[in-house]
Amino acid sequence: xxxxxxxxxxxxxxxxTIAYRRGDGSLVRGLKAGRGMLMGTIPLFLLAFPLAGxxxxxxxxxxxxxxxxxxxGWNGIxxxxxxxxxxxxxxxxxxxxxxAIINTGASIGTAVAFITGWAMLTIMQMPYExxxxxxxxxxxxxxxxxxxxxxAGIAAQWLFGGGF
Amino acid sequence: xxxxxxxxxxxxxxxxxxxxxxxxxxxxxNGLFLGGRIFVTVIPLxxxxxxxxxxxxxLVSEEVVSRLLGKEAGLKGILLxxxxxxVIPGGPFIFYPIAATLLVSGAEIGAAISFVAAKVLWTVSRxxxxxxxxxxxxxxxxxxxxxxxxxxxGLAANALFSGHTVRIREEIRLLQRSDKA
Numbered sequence: 001x002x003x004x005x006x007x008x009x010x011x012x013x014x015x016x017t018i019a020y021r022r023g024d025g026s027l028v029r030g031l032k033a034g035r036g037m038l039m040g041t042i043p044l045f046l047l048a049f050p051l052a053g054x055x056x057x058x059x060x061x062x063x064x065x066x067x068x069x070x071x072x073g074w075n076g077i078x079x080x081x082x083x084x085x086x087x088x089x090x091x092x093x094x095x096x097x098x099x100a101i102i103n104t105g106a107s108i109g110t111a112v113a114f115i116t117g118w119a120m121l122t123i124m125q126m127p128y129e130x131x132x133x134x135x136x137x138x139x140x141x142x143x144x145x146x147x148x149x150x151x152a153g154i155a156a157q158w159l160f161g162g163g164f
Numbered sequence: 165x166x167x168x169x170x171x172x173x174x175x176x177x178x179x180x181x182x183x184x185x186x187x188x189x190x191x192x193x194n195g196l197f198l199g200g201r202i203f204v205t206v207i208p209l210x211x212x213x214x215x216x217x218x219x220x221x222x223l224v225s226e227e228v229v230s231r232l233l234g235k236e237a238g239l240k241g242i243l244l245x246x247x248x249x250x251v252i253p254g255g256p257f258i259f260y261p262i263a264a265t266l267l268v269s270g271a272e273i274g275a276a277i278s279f280v281a282a283k284v285l286w287t288v289s290r291x292x293x294x295x296x297x298x299x300x301x302x303x304x305x306x307x308x309x310x311x312x313x314x315x316x317x318g319l320a321a322n323a324l325f326s327g328h329t330v331r332i333r334e335e336i337r338l339l340q341r342s343d344k345a
Contacts, residue, residue, distance in 0.1 A: 034218020053199025
């Protein structure tokens with residue numbers, strides 16, 4: 001988180017310096033544009049965070065663990081893809097949960113489907129997406145990506161897991 | 165904007181009820197506290213992210229964004245957006261505002277989808293954490309088999325949903341009502 005903050009800060013300061021050097025009020029206009037975007041989305045923001053927190057406690061990791069259990073083959077890949085979307089939180093929260101589930105004996109295909117499902121389609125990110133881009137983009141994005149976690153799982157199982 | 169607000173409000177209320185039924189006041193309190201804690205820890209990130217989005221919207225002209233990431237850019241735009249997605253750090257409260265800015269400035273739907281897909285699949289900043297917590301074998305297999313998808317989903321989105329780009333831009337402008345300046 002801290003590194004992310006530093007990298008973003010450097011990018012922002014660089015752009016601010018470029019804007020300042022232009023000497024045509026670009027800096028002030030850029031800051032105003034940023035503030036405008038933030039102010040416009042604040043009401044949604046105030047809902048997005050409690051939503052994210054509640055999703056995190058409402059879906060117990062134990063439940064997902066028991067779903068996946070020893071599932072392998074095609075079942076594992078499809079259940080893994082869906083279960084991945086329900087895993088809460090950013091990488092520091094999600095990866096230990098994912099590791100625990102993988103360690104229960106899931107196959108490589110299941111593991112990859114599961115991680116890809118979490119990365120691409122986690123419901124945790126949807127409140128933010130709704131807030132900043134809206135439902136039309138989100139729907140199109142989900143439709144475009146829906147097929148990826150199972151395909152990735154099948155490819156991993158085929159290439160690296162000795163097939164089905 | 166209002167519809168989104170109402171929809172999210174309903175989702176919050178429903179989740180409050182679900183959480184309460186599962187674990188009473190304690191679990192409900194935990195969830196709300198967790199949300200509040202995420203909010204407090206990401207405030208500095210949010211301020212920087214919106215400053216960055218604002219600077220991009222002013223410094224990078226619509227002409228440039230359209231040329232690099234717009235309809236005419238095609239595959240090149242998708243590749244460029246994917247690389248941008250891979251290097252941008254931070255969570256959804258960072259990359260969604262930036263994706264919104266790019267869309268409003270003239271990026272095509274496929275480029276925006278590729279940007280998000282590369283962010284979640286290729287992201288450079290997550291690689292060390294993934295190796296550390298899941299092990300190198302699974303991580304490299306996972307990166308390997310998903311490598312092509314940011315490009316493929318962008319191409320698919322352009323082919324299937326190109327007509328929606330204008331409506332998406334309108335929707336973003338409505339969400340950020342004070343962005344008209």
